Amino acid sequence: MKTQESVDPTDVVVRALATELKASEEEIRAARSLKTDLNMDSIAAVNVAFMIEDEYDVEIDIDENDKFDSVEAIVAIVRRVLEAR
């Protein structure tokens, strides 16, 4: 699963966000801005990134924090990282 090419990381991303932000998966998916709607701070973002890194054994570039603000944006980053390896 983890090494297949066409992985959809959405579920992993949503689960990591729900754990870190103590929100339901519905709330996570509904949030337009994780920072504004669910108070995700920079430490929470790192925690989410580390959870995803552990899941896929990859490195997520934390410098892209400015885009690290919605499920879609994070999923796009993870997809790019997975495709690049």
Added chain:
Amino acid sequence: MSRVVITGVGCVTPIGTGMVAFTESLRNGVSGIGPLTQCDPGPHQCRIAAEVRDFDPLRFMDLREARALPRVAQFAVAAGRLALEDAGLRAGADQTRTGVLVGTSSGPIAYSFEQQSIFLERGARRMHPSAPAFAHNGVIASECAIQFGLRGPVLTLSSACTSGTDAIGLGRTIIQAGLADALLVGGAEAPITPSLFAAFDRLGMMPRHYNEFPEAASRPFDLDREGLVLGEGAAILVLESEEHARMRGARFLAEVGGYGATCDAFSHFHQKESGDDAVRAVELALGSAGVGAEALDYVSAHGTGTRENDPFETRVLRRALGDAARRVPVSSSKSQLGHSLGAAGAMEAAAIVAGMLGGFAPPTLNLDNADPECDLVHISGQARQCQIRLALSTSFGFGSRNAALVLRRMDG
């Protein structure tokens, strides 16, 4: 001066989580000591420990905290939650005057070592930005405050193996000084991490010939004792001023009647042979409780089971208690619990409360053949049915520290 009362107790220990399980194990002489599992036992001469084997952090906190928090802070949160439930404190409490004072010796040392390993293996980019807030002893008290919304003084103190006793004694002082109406006090420890375990092993303070018989390894006051068995866990008590507790209709379990603390100012590893300052700590505790040694029904000894501690402590108790030492029964719960360093004094206070409520004094296990240099009135092998109205608890620690507590049963 206001009396300070214990209205709730919570514990996470190698012989049970929560006071019901803990009390039953104490009464039945259950040993919490088994094979070392939290790190590779291979390199060590001592390969046993008193681990909390059934701890499930998710019973007490959300997944985020269960994943991220140092184990020592998880123990404190769990014990604190159980203590608050036991005291029924949260409803109607003025939380701006409720605080936390938790003792620990090693604090989040396992977390710190783990972060260091991550840095060495995976580099700076994998260092966790939470580390500055988590890799210090203060995290234990602050996490309790955050979890429970306690907004009074929130402190962690670290005084080695007297930490838990000091936290209870100084908690009483803080309440008497009017700085808080109620406090979570006690101790938390999670020291079973490869490098610290190795250091204790090299210090030669842990038994080496009981690896096949872990339950026989902690044998305070016995001729064949070889040392302390490293343990972990937490015990938290809810302390309140008597007025505050009465006003909210709380159940009174016991009073923290007296406390004494001294230091030999001598060595990091040894108490001074004379025991003068240790005797003084006991005398201070009895004095501040306004009682004489003849009034004691029970002594919960520090009783580590090291070659050095037990005869030293015997001499101290015989001097400090005088004639009463020929009559007052003594035991060491470390024979059941192992030695959880900064949590030990708090676990032992919880054990005294359990005994006061349950009509028994816990035993010293494995005391098959008492060392003649440890000639006290021992409770050997099995718990003793008795009524404990007044108890003394002693703790000694690295840095040649001495601390003593007097607990008094309250009926009503």
